[in-house]
Amino acid sequence: MTTCTADSLSTEDFDFLAKLVLDRSAIVLEPSKSYLVESRLNPVAREHGLDSISELAETLRKPNQRKLAEAVVDAMTTNETSFYRDIHPFDLLRTKLLPELIEKRSNEKRLTIWSNACSSGQEIYSIAMMIREHFPQLAGWDVRLRATDLSSEILERAENGIFNQTEVNRGLPMQLLMKYFHRDGVHWRINDDIRSMVRFDSVNLIENWPLTLMSVDVVFLRNVLIYFTPDTKREILAKVRQRIREDGILFLGGSENTMNLTDEFERTQVDRTVYYRPV
Template sequence: MTEQEFDYLRAYLKQRSGLALTPEKRYLVESRLNPVCRRFGLATLHDLVGTLKLARDPAIERAVVEAMTTNETFFFRDRTPFDLFRDVLLPQALVRRASQRRLRIWCAASSTGQEPYSLAILLQEAAARLAGWQVEIVATDLSTEVIEKAKLGLYSHFEVQRGLPVQWLLKYFSQVGEQWQIAASLRAMVDYRPINLLSGFESLGCFDVIYCRNVLIYFDAPTKADILGRLAERLAPDGAILLGAAETVIGLTDRLCPHPQHRGLYGHALAAGRSPAPVSAPVAAPPPLPRLGAAR
């Protein structure tokens, strides 16, 4: 692959997915796109670039973008965002949405489904308090391949060992051969849709809670600012956005600001220089999430 071809692929991926590749990532491009060449019967990356320039094969174009997408995820990843949902955001919603009895959650860049299914488990655990409520989890990703895997809810033994408490594995999953499948009732709670964060997502409507974690780190500052601004438009006035531990809105947008007490939690900026109203904690602190068993 020549420097010109690498530069073309960098620009192509930036335009199609927002991925900002630095020059030292050339090895990554080669390692991920060579299998795409073999899959479509192309001899070299030179041939792949030539095919992309012709813009005649949407399947190849989609495969190139999806091959470069990072799909690292696991159940209850980083734990704190899920503690916040169960201990703070859900009790808050039960009060603030009591008249509408409706709760909408969006998992952007949901990958193979572990994040939305983690939330579905927490909601199922709180089913008694949500009786009569309409609860929606919308999960989106750029990759149609990972969306199809997420819809199946079928995971390897390694995948269910990563972050999933053994009590919930036994309660909500069934073994299918050497894999584990999450219960159909939980799969039905999640509406998966292919969405590119670079494109418009107005059709999704507004949400009370948005999870957009560990995806902004792959974009440059202008792209981050654009996405954050459009996420703010999809957020209810008193809603909450949760970002990854290495992500922030500071220096990128003035439409959102950090919560004063909870790291990684953001809400609408009410006015210049003011923080969002503090979120009320539940009256009684619930027990911690189940721990992994010793055998895990």
């Protein structure tokens, strides 16, 4: 048996686990990431009473291991996020894009904003707080703030709205912390009036998307396409195109773009902010 590292993860097990993660989430794990697989899956093995990653892989090769496979995928997702991450999209949304959309939707009085691959929820809660702070005219509108992710564990955290000190220190202005959060032991919990503005759902980008996510005005799809192959990125962008309104807005992450992937979106840049509009 060949090994990826000196003492534990074999090439066969790495390949097997990488394929399992790819099939279930589209996340690509290169062999150079074997250290990451080891460091993240050793705790999963222990939690499930297994002595090693090789035992974990052996168990996963048996039928009916859905829960264990989900735990493996959950562990291999990168959940890095923060409040008002890369601030520019939020600033442009506040100063230009949302006021324009509100004007356009003044008859129907309905607005849907979707944070896709939302991780622990900071992105959508940032938008919810922005709406509360700056758009009192939306009171009485049907404002749908939707947030979805593949990982059930991270969605549960997002829905609870509980953050540690380090998380609230990242990007959240003190004034918003004081106004919209309260202490919960050593943590901070977002107030119910903000939490209840958001609906969280489990959506795997490579599986069927709920029919309730149609005619979306603003889609945040940031820092997730980077994990996928170009073909998967193309498929996902094509699905977003079907779900976004003709005059809707798409935000990608700072290192992501639509180049060589689709010509169904037009890149627009305002100062330092890039966003995409359906063509």
